[in-house]
Amino acid sequence: MDRLDEAAISTRLGAVPDWRREGDEIRRTIVAPDFRTAIAIVNDVAEQAENMNHHPDIDIRWRRLHLALTTHDAGGLTEKDFTLAARVDAIAADHGATA
Known part of the structure; x- marks a missing residue:
């Protein structure tokens, strides 16, 4: 997969406004209603990450x-x-x- 240029990164960041760029990463903080929900979110993210072979x-x-x-890579x-x-x-x- 090709690395995005600065213009493409700026455009794509506009579509995910809760994320912020820090160098070569994008970051987000999520506040769940409780600990059990936080773990459920992590489990759901893990499923998506595995499906994409892309792990946060x-x-x-x-x-x-x-x-x-x-x-x-x-x-x-x-x-x-x-x-x-x-x-x-x-x-x-x-x-x-x-957020």
Whole structure:
């Protein structure tokens, strides 16, 4: 998968407004209603990540999840990162989580 150029990254970030760019990663924090819901979100994200063979870094702190995406093989951000970010957003919304 090809690394996105700066213009493409800016455009794609507009479609996932809860994500912010930090260097060659995009990051998002999700606040779940409770710990059990946070774990359910992680499980659903894991399913999507496995299906895509694209795995985010996830840090779980009680009901707060910190996620980071990058495509290591490409050395930066690719379409895969933004596709998974949109899926994460849908999962979070389905579980009643907030940014």
